[in-house]
Amino acid sequence: MDKVPWPAVRWEERPWPDRPAAGLARHRRRRHPEPYEAAVVPAITAAQVDLDTALIAEAEEAAVEVARFDTWVSRAFSDHPEPEATELTELGPMSTILLRSESASSSQIENLTAGAHQLALAEIGAATGPEARLVARNVATMRAALALADRLDLASVLALHRTLLADSDPSRAGRWRDEQVWVGGTPYSPHAAEFVPPHHSRVPEAMADLIAFVRRDDLPVLVQAALAHAQLETIHPFTDGNGRTGRALVHAVLRSKGISQRVTVPISAGLLTDTSRYFAALGAYRDGDPAPIVAEMAGATMRAIANGNLLVADLIELRDQWSRRVVARRDAAVHRMPPLLVRHPAVDNxxxxxxxxxxxxxxxxxxxxxxxxxxxxxxxxxxxxxxxxCPEVVAALDAFATRAGRASRG
Structure with missing residues (x-):
């Protein structure tokens, strides 16, 4: 298959419907019926990824660290088994808590914040605020992303979105958008927007092309995941939830390519360090420069692993402290509780x-x-x-969020 240089977004003029403009300032009313320009997202299935060798090496190193982190964390709890250890002392707890950390960080990028305490309550259905419930849905979306990693296709992307918005916007959950959307500007029209994604009629074809790109096997995995994420953000296939779905896609790609097999590296926590740089990288991608988003994803991955290492170490120390504080016979159920509290910092009977x-x-x-x-x-x-x-697990999770660059509310 012949390959072409990485393409930039093009633009096309589209008519804007003559909608009522009540409440608009006079100068905006005059502009309201004018045509607007929407992006035309180029096909990338066969696009040539021409990156600096140093950047490729950086991305490859980050991918190696993901695999190493995956292996280390999967052994972390089994290295110090509790009395009468069961499978609950193995991978499950850390896999869950890292996935929850990724989901919470991804939500924070969209200004949806919930402290670890609120999120833990939301996950077991206890009364809590609406933002915590939205973040809890993102946790479910991440689980769906990993479950569907072995068959990445259009249906699986729709399934991710359906999981994400099933509660908050069920009429649009799991459906490509059927209207024009835009980023920034005013809610009345796209004329002053920062970015206008493609017309909704172009979404199905653009998403089919994206899936074909994800199935390529000639690219470094983290490079491919970063570009797939940026392409989905540019297409903006949904009316809401594009960012969270796109970041879940990164993990689905990493899992499908065998880089992370057991745990979720909280890459979004690395992106939280400087969200303006992350959004600028997405802008550069649309202009035809894929290097910044690859660099940002690689850097975020390394930052996330460093932060995740601290979280895992904190939780292992907690578990060891608990074993000294709880006195019970060796076969008592209480000895099986520590890994459960790592998975579920809030519990009921x-x-x-x-x-x-x-x-x-x-x-x-x-x-x-x-x-x-x-x-x-x-x-x-x-x-x-x-x-x-469990206040100690909640404190460890909130410390992780603070280190990520933005403290949680609540």
Whole structure:
């Protein structure tokens, strides 16, 4: 297949519908019926990726570090098994908490913030704010992205978006947009927008081309993931949720190519360090320069791994402290609780019973022992549906968010 240089976005004039412009200033009313320019996103299936050798080496090094992090974290909890260790002391806890950290960071880029405490409550259905519920949906989206990694196609991208917006916008969840959207400017028209994505009639063809690009096997994986992400952001195939879906796609690509097989490197936490630089890199990509977004993704990956290493170390230390603070016979269910609290910093009795496969009475006994040890604290003063949270895990997660460059609210 003949390859061509990496193409820049082109522009086409489109008529703007003559909609009512009540409430607009006079100069904007005069401009309202004028045509506007929308992007025409070029095909990239066969585009030549011509990057500096040093940048390619940087991206390859980041990919190697992703694989190394994946292996290290997958062993982190099994290196110090609890008494009567089960599969719960293996990969599961760290895989879940890193995925949650990635999802929360990706949401923060879109100015959707929720502290670790609020997010933990939202994940078990306890009462919490609307932003925490939206972030919890992003956690579900990340899980869907990894589950669908072995069959990346148009249907799987739609499935990711359906998971993301199933609660907040069910009528548009999992559907390509059927209207013009734009970034910045005013809500009335795209005339003063910072960027106008392609007309919605062009979305299906552009997304089919993107999927064909993702299936190429001649590119360094992190380079391919970065460019696929930038292309989806440029197409902007949905009315909402494009950023979060696009960042989930990065992880689906890494998983599908075998770079990360067990855990999720919280790359979005690395992007949070300087979101203006990240958005500028997306702008450069649209102008035909793919280098900045590749550099930003590689740098974010390395920053995320460094931050993730600290988070994992904090949680391993917590687990070891808990083993010294809890006194119980070796086969007691309470010894199986630490990895569960890493996965679920907020719990109730049914969750503990279900996850550990024990009775409600045994679950409550395990919870009570952790309360006595100061590891669990009840949320509120309810007596019917009681919920407990683990302040130390919450603190470790909030410290991770702070190190990422933007402290969480709540």
């Amino acid at each position: 049914p969750l503990v019973a279900r996850e550990l496969g024990i009775s409600d009475v045994a679950a409550q006994s395990a919870i009570d022992r952790l309360v006595d040890a100061g590891i669990l604290v009840q949320v509120g003063s309810g007596v019917r549906h009681r919920v407990w949270h």
